[in-house]
Amino acid sequence: MSTDSAVQTGRPAVTAAPAPVRHWLRLLRSELRIVFVRPRNLAMLGVLAVAPVFLGFALWVNTPQPGAGGGNSGAAALIGQVAENGVFLALLAIFVLMTLILPLAIAVVSGDALAGEAGLGTLRTLLTVPAGRVRLLATKYVVIVIFSLVASALVAIVGLIMGALLFPIGPVTLLSGASVPLIDGLARLAMIVIYVATALAALGAIGIALSTFTQHALAVMATMLVVVVVSQILDAVSQVAVIHPYLPTHFWLAFDALLRTPIDWTQIWHGLASFAVYAVIFGAVAVARIRRANISS
């Protein structure tokens, strides 16, 4: 099949990948294009890029005293570090945006994924091509994962650039007090970006599962935000501490373990395990649902 088409069109077979893989990559590219050219998503990414800039200027105009936050964790600890080292602006931006704006961006993309397509009617067009129900779902989830990574990396990179422009850059003093070379600090930042992207991808699994139940993208987004906010509130109520480890957002900010020496990997692995469990459970719900769903929109 694959060699036939290559011969017919006179093009060399660029990759040795089998036809199903090349067809899937084409679908993935098409899905990525849809997500990254949609005006709404571009606006969303724009907000994500502007936030660290704002944050940077705010801290530049009103520079906090080194160690001003005083705290040993959370935003306060990060704010105190920004004036000393611009790298912390990237971390602070991730920390701040993780409370609502980054989850919102994922909610928008998850809502569009299937509910939005159903609402627009394009889901029936794609399924009669046929794109394949589970194949389409899987592709859309891969796009959400990629979008999670792009969104987290965007915040980190803009934060880093602003941090470098406005504040000194040099060896990174960790939250535990030890100082590591800049390159080590950047590696830790990269790990944090991946960790946060994984957390968002798990949220995206909840989103795509919700997305199979409705044709209203807005309903998916609203539900996801309610899930995020309620989870964060419950996580702050010590009386229900027993359920804290099971909340979807509980480990979202556990990446501060990567800013200490020695790194508390247990915390990181717990977080990643929690994200994986959420992704698997809601991924399974989404697959079961899309296979049986009547597409009547």
Add this chain to the structure above:
Amino acid sequence: MTLIDARSAGAGPDRPAAADPSLAIATAGLAKRFRGGQLAVDHIDLAVPVGSVYGFLGPNGSGKTTTIRMLLGLIHPSGGSFTVLGASGADGIDAALPRVGALVEGPAFYPFLTGRQNLARCDAADRTADLGTSRARIDHALEQVGLLAAADKRYRAYSLGMKQRLGIASGLLRPRDLMILDEPTNGLDPQGTREIRTLIRQIAAAGTTVFVSSHLLAEVEQICSHVGVMSTGRLVFQGTMADLRGRGERRIAIHTAEPDRAAKVLADLGLAGAGVAGQDVTAVLGEHAPEAINAELVRAGVPVAGLATVRPSLEDLFVQLTGEGFDVNG
């Protein structure tokens, strides 16, 4: 093609649809009951011959779109079975769908993409399309529906007719054995309707079986070789266009200065349903030969000024079949 009265066909809900290679679409007892309990499609037995242009007719809400959605695997039937191009059932239908072009309930595309980009997206979702010829096939489809000049305009800027044509173009991205078009002229002006009709004729002339649903009688009448008529979820008629035309009772109409005597002659000959209106007399012709009736009238001294056999109009037949008024002109 024989006349099938779906109500008397008596298909059991579990009888499998015959895998008859001469049929592009076959259903047996196909049914859909929605969660509300409403039976949207009531055990229908469709038989769409290969090479036909099959008009799927019925008032809005008679179950046409639900049937089409089941045939395309979008909705799971609650009873019965179906076969499209040899592939059966909601789970197996994907095997046949690459050979089926479809437009379901109006076109649906991304408003922020151009016509060409939208078609590229449809093609990208096709896991069996030839990768190397995508661009050429998209241009060809656009050309067939006359949208090449507007290919790089955003979909949002398209007129309704252009949107419908882009919907059909998405079905023409590769050679198809079957086109399923759901209300392709819905909302179009007469000019747009004519364009779509011409397009359907061209598609059929290329050897593709066309299954086109409509609530517009005139549309179906002009292009279809076969007809199925839906009414409140049931298939109340299925057959060729000629079958449908032949279904009405032929009547004889006599124009004469002495209608009462003519009516008596007709009654004596055994014709039923004789009626007089002014100088016109009509009666159900049945098996009688018109020329014999004429000879009899002349023998009885009735001055026959005109004699004709008449069939009820298609519109009359549809009203008879569906029991409701058809929106003949849209």
